[in-house]
Amino acid sequence: MKAVGFVGLGLMGAPMAANVARAGYPLTIYNRTAGKAARLSELGAHPADTPAELAAHSEVVITMLTDAPAVEQVLHGKDGLLAGGRPGTLLIDMSTVSPVQSLSLQAEVGGKRWAMLEAPVFGSTGPARDGTLGIMVGGDQGLFESQLDLLQAMGKYVFYMGPMGAGALTKLAFNLMVAAQFHSLAEAMALAGKGGVDLRRVGEVLAAAAVASELVRRKIGSLTAADFAPGFPLKHLHKDLGLMLDTARRLGVPIPATAAIHEAFSAARTRGLGESDSSAIYCLLTELSGSTPNA
Amino acid sequence: MDKKHVGFIGLGLMGRPMSTNLAKAGYPLTVFDKLAEKMAPLRELGAQAAGSAMEVAEKSEVVISMLNDAPAIDRALSGPQGLLAGAHPGLVWVDMSTVGPDQSREFADRAAAAGIQKLEAPVFGSTGNAEAGTLGLMVGGDQAAFEANRDVLGVLGKHLFYLGPNGTGATAKLACNLMVAAQVFSMAEAMVLAAKGGIPLAQMGEIIAASGFVSALITRKIPNMVSGDYSPAFSVKNVHKDLELMVHTAHQQGAALPMAALMHQMYCAAMAGGMADQDFAAIFRVVGGLAGLNGGR
Numbered sequence: 309m310k311a312v313g314f315v316g317l318g319l320m321g322a323p324m325a326a327n328v329a330r331a332g333y334p335l336t337i338y339n340r341t342a343g344k345a346a347r348l349s350e351l352g353a354h355p356a357d358t359p360a361e362l363a364a365h366s367e368v369v370i371t372m373l374t375d376a377p378a379v380e381q382v383l384h385g386k387d388g389l390l391a392g393g394r395p396g397t398l399l400i401d402m403s404t405v406s407p408v409q410s411l412s413l414q415a416e417v418g419g420k421r422w423a424m425l426e427a428p429v430f431g432s433t434g435p436a437r438d439g440t441l442g443i444m445v446g447g448d449q450g451l452f453e454s455q456l457d458l459l460q461a462m463g464k465y466v467f468y469m470g471p472m473g474a475g476a477l478t479k480l481a482f483n484l485m486v487a488a489q490f491h492s493l494a495e496a497m498a499l500a501g502k503g504g505v506d507l508r509r510v511g512e513v514l515a516a517a518a519v520a521s522e523l524v525r526r527k528i529g530s531l532t533a534a535d536f537a538p539g540f541p542l543k544h545l546h547k548d549l550g551l552m553l554d555t556a557r558r559l560g561v562p563i564p565a566t567a568a569i570h571e572a573f574s575a576a577r578t579r580g581l582g583e584s585d586s587s588a589i590y591c592l593l594t595e596l597s598g599s600t601p602n603a
Numbered sequence: 604m605d606k607k608h609v610g611f612i613g614l615g616l617m618g619r620p621m622s623t624n625l626a627k628a629g630y631p632l633t634v635f636d637k638l639a640e641k642m643a644p645l646r647e648l649g650a651q652a653a654g655s656a657m658e659v660a661e662k663s664e665v666v667i668s669m670l671n672d673a674p675a676i677d678r679a680l681s682g683p684q685g686l687l688a689g690a691h692p693g694l695v696w697v698d699m700s701t702v703g704p705d706q707s708r709e710f711a712d713r714a715a716a717a718g719i720q721k722l723e724a725p726v727f728g729s730t731g732n733a734e735a736g737t738l739g740l741m742v743g744g745d746q747a748a749f750e751a752n753r754d755v756l757g758v759l760g761k762h763l764f765y766l767g768p769n770g771t772g773a774t775a776k777l778a779c780n781l782m783v784a785a786q787v788f789s790m791a792e793a794m795v796l797a798a799k800g801g802i803p804l805a806q807m808g809e810i811i812a813a814s815g816f817v818s819a820l821i822t823r824k825i826p827n828m829v830s831g832d833y834s835p836a837f838s839v840k841n842v843h844k845d846l847e848l849m850v851h852t853a854h855q856q857g858a859a860l861p862m863a864a865l866m867h868q869m870y871c872a873a874m875a876g877g878m879a880d881q882d883f884a885a886i887f888r889v890v891g892g893l894a895g896l897n898g899g900r
Contacts, residue, residue, distance in 0.1 A: 431815065442810065465813045467806065474800070478797060478807065481796045481802070484793045487789075488862075489782075489785070489786065491862055492782045493782060495781055496781045496782050499777060499853055499856075500775060500778040502853075503704060505767060505778075509766050510775050513727070513764050513775050516739050516762045516764075517779050517783075518728070518823075519783055519818050521816045521817055521821070552796070555800075559800055561795055564792075565789060565792055565865055565866065597857060597859050598857055
């Protein structure tokens with residue numbers, strides 16, 4: 309089996325890497341903060357000291373990082389992936405980035421004669437642990453097919469979307485609807501709260517209605533309990549909203565609701581809600597309405 | 604105990620299957636619709652067709668109305684042939700139309716002045732739910748009057764939520780429809796963004812269907828956007844009206860709802876574009892048009 313390297317052992321990356329190890333791939337791991345590697349070592353993964361060392365041991369390098377600058381950071385420099393890897397290495401970037409950023413990463417690794425696929429995911433930490441993520445792949449189709457087994461170790465729904473950029477675009481279109489559900493739930497609750505209706509009862513109504521997605525059901529609980537412990541940190545969704553608008557501008561697509569939501573998320577970050585869950589957008593809307601989240 | 608005499612006013616897409624369920628459940632039923640031909644199928648089920656809303660009120664212990672908007676309710680209430688002209692002690696009027704909380708409270712005041720109880724009970728659910736008797740009812744008004752009519756309301760809906768005084772049910776309904784409009788509107792933006800970048804709509808639809816944010820509503824609307832068929836289940840003009848109520852209500856209450864306001868403007872554009880009677884998923888055509896897609900594709 310091909311030797312795999314995994315960079316980025318965060319909330320999503322750690323369980324994904326564990327599934328790669330369990331599927332039997334010889335695995336090298338790297339994380340900026342070393343402590344996160346311990347449990348993976350028990351599964352036989354070899355921790356590398358630098359991205360360069362990881363690349364030297366790997367035929368396929370997977371990155372699962374916060375954003376494009378974080379991917380750039382592990383690629384470049386004397387300890388970077390590109391310094392240690394051989395020509396013919398394949399980069400599979402699973403981070404959420406924009407199509408333009410994906411194309412630019414491809415050009416950079418292409419300079420060292422590496423190949424690349426983009427493969428952003430949908431699903432939270434639960435599906436990451438269970439290996440049931442959705443994966444939206446862009447890049448060369450033959451290359452995609454040669455990596456299907458590896459991708460299926462992490463995901464249940466693997467979609468080939470088209471050339472480089474198509475996977476990133478799909479992920480952004482996807483998260484657009486995620487952001488809108490967070491935001492519209494917050495507006496609905498702010499309206500009901502200001503009108504003097506018991507939020508718990510409204511939550512029960514919404515959970516029984518045709519709008520009740522899994523996401524909406526989970527977040528009704530956060531809003532009614534005013535518990536904004538991060539599942540999907542607001543600053544990350546704010547970043548994604550920025551990428552959506554940038555991408556839409558390049559494609560000539562007006563997305564007015566997304567623009568409004570982006571501005572609301574900007575305001576929420578300014579108020580220090582960036583580290584909270586995205587459902588904390590509700591705090592901004594109640595503030596704008598002159599009430600409190602516990603109304 | 605004998606079943607209550609029930610009256611039903613407004614036999615449209617929702618009202619007809621709802622009143623049919625009451626007839627089938629064995630309630631003595633009197634119906635009225637301003638279009639006489641709509642009463643024929645109910646008459647076949649044993650319902651009496653009345654000549655006016657007043658006659659419905661006179662013959663009933665509880666009267667249900669399911670009408671388009673506040674002006675239509677006003678017409679059914681007022682005048683010598685109106686519901687209030689048929690008021691008698693003990694009558695309860697349950698209005699299931701979607702109106703603003705202020706309108707609902709005003710109707711409750713008028714009913715009280717005529718000596719009758721008024722409940723609001725706007726519903727969520729499609730015509731399919733109306734046929735199956737599985738609607739959700741968001742009830743506002745006197746709690747004892749609600750409890751006394753649980754039997755009748757339970758024939759129409761599976762989920763009965765009592766929320767508080769008149770106005771609270773109307774507010775919950777608007778909050779619910781805000782999310783309805785937002786899910787379809789954001790899907791339109793997502794689909795147009797994907798389409799403009801070369802992703803086939805059908806494939807985007809498959810991905811949305813596999814997601815953690817897919818809802819029963821989204822599942823129903825994916826095929827509309829993929830096929831371009833906008834036969835109405837819930838029309839543009841109705842969503843436009845509800846958004847107007849949300850924005851108006853938010854304005855009155857001092858709540859800021861930027862997304863609802865924006866969607867209201869976009870549905871104004873859909874109305875101006877001649878889409879009033881199409882399904883509200885046709886907002887995809889408006890968003891697509893802004894991006895220079897022909898008919899949204």
